[in-house]
Amino acid sequence: MTMIILGIESSCDDTAAAVIDGDANVLANVVSGQDAVHARFGGVVPELASRCHLEAITAVVDEALRQAGKTLGDIDLIAATQGPGLIGSLLVGFCYGKALAFSLARPFVGVDHMSGHLLSAFLEPRQPPFPYLALIVSGGTTALFRVDDFSRFSLLGRTRDDAAGEAFDKIARLLDIGYPGGPVVSRYAEQGDPSRFALPRAWLDDSLDFSFSGLKTATQQLHKQLACRNDASRQAIFDLCASFQQAVVEVLVEKSIRAAQTEALSHLVIGGGVSANSSLRRELLRRCTEASLHLYLPAPAHCTDNAAMIAFAGLQRYVNGDHGSWGDDVFSRSKL
Ligand code: KG4
Numbered sequence: 001m002t003m004i005i006l007g008i009e010s011s012c013d014d015t016a017a018a019v020i021d022g023d024a025n026v027l028a029n030v031v032s033g034q035d036a037v038h039a040r041f042g043g044v045v046p047e048l049a050s051r052c053h054l055e056a057i058t059a060v061v062d063e064a065l066r067q068a069g070k071t072l073g074d075i076d077l078i079a080a081t082q083g084p085g086l087i088g089s090l091l092v093g094f095c096y097g098k099a100l101a102f103s104l105a106r107p108f109v110g111v112d113h114m115s116g117h118l119l120s121a122f123l124e125p126r127q128p129p130f131p132y133l134a135l136i137v138s139g140g141t142t143a144l145f146r147v148d149d150f151s152r153f154s155l156l157g158r159t160r161d162d163a164a165g166e167a168f169d170k171i172a173r174l175l176d177i178g179y180p181g182g183p184v185v186s187r188y189a190e191q192g193d194p195s196r197f198a199l200p201r202a203w204l205d206d207s208l209d210f211s212f213s214g215l216k217t218a219t220q221q222l223h224k225q226l227a228c229r230n231d232a233s234r235q236a237i238f239d240l241c242a243s244f245q246q247a248v249v250e251v252l253v254e255k256s257i258r259a260a261q262t263e264a265l266s267h268l269v270i271g272g273g274v275s276a277n278s279s280l281r282r283e284l285l286r287r288c289t290e291a292s293l294h295l296y297l298p299a300p301a302h303c304t305d306n307a308a309m310i311a312f313a314g315l316q317r318y319v320n321g322d323h324g325s326w327g328d329d330v331f332s333r334s335k336l
Contacts, residue, residue: 003076004068006100007311008061010093011085011113012140013037013044015056018307019068019075022315024122028067029301029308032056035180042173050088057096064307072104079314082110083331084140090330102326109314109324114334116309117271118147119316121296123308128296133265135256137280138272138305139165139180142210142252144259145336147269150316153336156259157208164248165274167212171219171244175237185241186277192235192242197222199247208259210251219244249280253287260293269296271309276300 003022010016013034019027034052038044065071080097083090094110101108117136121128133156134145142165143158162170165182172181177188200218202211223240226232252274260268268288274280281297288295302309317324 003315004070004074005077005079005311005315006061006064006075006097007307007309007314008057008078008080008093008097009113009116009305009307009310010053010057010089011081011083012089012305013049013052014305015053015060015093016305016307017061017064018311019064019070020123020308020311020315024312026123026308027070028064029306030060030064030067031304031306032060039179042179043169044086046086046088049086050092053089053092057092061096061100072100075104075106077107077109077315077318079109079111079311079317081113081116081310082328084113084334085332087330087332094330098326107318107323108326109317109322110328110330111310111314111317112334112336113310114141114143114336115153115313118145118153118269119150119313120271120298120302120309121269122312123302124296124298126296128267128269128294131265132267132269132296133256133260133263134269134271135252135275136272137164137252137270137274139163139169141272141334142212144208144256146263146265151320151322155336156263157210157255159210159212160204161211161213162216164210164212164252165272167216167248168274170216171241174220174223175240177237182274182277185245186279188238188241189245189279192238192240194242194246196239197243199243201247201251203251208255210255212248215244215247245277245279249277249283252280253283256284257287257291257293261291266292267294267296269298271298271303273304275303
């Protein structure tokens with residue numbers, strides 16, 4: 001009989017629980033967000049995030065079990081995000097999962113959130129073969145990894161400053177157009193002209209690292225100039241968003257193609273919240289087709305923070321014999 005795995009994710013501002021089976025079928029995938037709590041601050045407030053997790057965790061786990069048609073007694077393994085993330089937030093999901101596993105006498109594994117994103121394509125009907133290249137773009141990370149199997153991940157490049165999602169969020173805050181920033185900037189960009197403003201791209205020579213802080217500063221300065229000239233019309237803001245988005249997308253796509261060619265990889269997987277961006281998805285599809293690369297675009301619900309990917313990555317850790325111990329603690333920085 002196949003295993004039933006309960007996954008728990010609470011690394012930032014989403015309280016999530018999922019139930020999957022040993023064949024990676026997602027039986028339930030529940031996410032409770034906190035956007036309404038953080039919106040007026042323009043970013044996640046760590047103390048509020050951990051308090052919201054505490055309030056939500058029991059209901060979210062119960063709802064996942066209900067949707068999956070399972071009870072706690074049916075669960076064979078519990079996996080929870082161990083890091084990276086906000087320590088107060090991580091502690092809620094990790095301790096909850098650990099205590100639940102201990103009381104049920106079931107095994108418990110901590111999962112690196114990044115490994116969840118790197119393996120999220122396995123939750124889809126069409127799965128990539130090893131080895132493959134993974135571009136992970138979220139609010140906390142922008143990185144390229146070579147994935148050789150379920151536990152061997154090699155970092156090829158990462159952001160030296162802001163993550164791409166963080167840059168989107170900061171631009172939205174600067175323009176005061178809403179929260180979270182990525183989806184709003186992307187919506188505005190759809191109505192703008194991406195060629196109106198020439199914004200910088202940080203290529204960093206041959207490196208596969210990223211940098212978005214220069215682009216963010218240039219966008220800020222441009223916005224200031226527009227405001228001084230009394231030219232910050234609605235259309236100018238649309239054009240600014242479109243020009244900013246195009247600069248981010250161009251660098252992400254170009255470096256991914258370059259990394260795949262350098263590593264001789266013909267399969268590319270994307271993950272993380274920014275991979276829900278339609279311009280990024282379109283451009284990746286176009287460039288991968290041109291370069292004869294196979295692209296795997298997980299469903300948006302598997303790209304953003306979710307517990308199904310944590311359950312799957314936890315299962316892989318467990319079957320590889322990496323069981324962790326009851327003394328394990330959370331960590332704020334990824335070890336990958
Ligand atoms: O992976 P994720 O759900 O969680 C964290 O990193 O915590 O990613 C969230 C990030 C945010 O920065 C959000 O603004 C960005 O993903 N994001 C987007 C889009 N949807 C979400 N960025 C650009 N375009 C989008 N459509």
